[in-house]
Amino acid sequence: MISYLNGEIISKGKSFIVLKVNDVGYKVFLQGKDLEKIKEKEKIEIFTFFSLTRERLELFGFLNKQGLEFFEILNEISGIGPKTALTLSSFESLEKLKQAIEKQDENFHQQIKGIGQKRMQKIILEITGKIKEIGKTTSSKQEPAIEALISLGFSAQKANHALSQIPKEIIETEKKIKEALKIL
CATH class of the missing domain: 2.40.50.140 (Nucleic acid-binding proteins)
Structure with a gap:
């Protein structure tokens, strides 16, 4: 909607x-x-x-489409509502949550309030495999700009956030980087 x-x-x-x-x-x-x-x-x-x-x-x-996609995958798991999905998707970084889920780290649930061991096991079972889809949505035109910003010391998340805020008309990598640096 x-x-x-x-x-x-x-x-x-x-x-x-x-x-x-x-x-x-x-x-x-x-x-x-x-x-x-x-x-x-x-x-x-x-x-x-x-x-x-x-x-x-x-x-x-x-703030970015990747965060929304990750949230939507979590929200599809039965017994997980939007508030719990938001809690899970906001845990420090998407990468850390993805790694914990992919490694099937059951002790990881202790770090997230409101989610018990059985619930986390269910999440791990249902989400393994789906997680790999996240992150593939970054357009190939933005990848060089993201890599450049990361090489300058910015996190991938901050780089993605800055690049998502620049006007869509800017398509040249160099101009994208300059605009992103103004935001950062």
């Missing part, structure tokens, strides 16, 4: 923002690490997941 929003942050809560888009405020739940990166009055674009239950309508937002 609502898969993308672009607007100004008018307020921030403990786990959400209110994003003003065309004079309408949308409450969007974000990962803790994404909340730390953004400020009130900042203009941002986010990829969203629309959740409809009997009790409520909720939007879950991500």
Whole structure:
């Protein structure tokens, strides 16, 4: 339904923002690490997941498409709702969670609040194999720019975030890097 929003942050809560888009405020739940990166009055674009239950309508937002795709895979697991999927997808880094799941590290569940050992085993079983799909969505035109930013000392996540904010009209790698450096 609502898969993308672009607007100004008018307020921030403990786990959400209110994003003003065309004079309408949308409450969007974000990962803790994404909340730390953004400020009130900042203009941002986010990829969203629309959740409809009997009790409520909720939007879950991500600063990049990779985060959204990972969240959607987690959310498809039976017994895992959007809030738990958001918790799992926000754990330090996607790479760390992917590695723990791929290695089938059952002790990893102890580091994530609200998820017991049996639940984590179920997640590991259902998600192994699906995880490898994540990250393949980065376009080949952006890869050299990401690699250049990483070689300059930026994390892959920060590089992806910066590159996602530059105008789509910029297609030359050198110009992408210059614009991304302005953001970083």
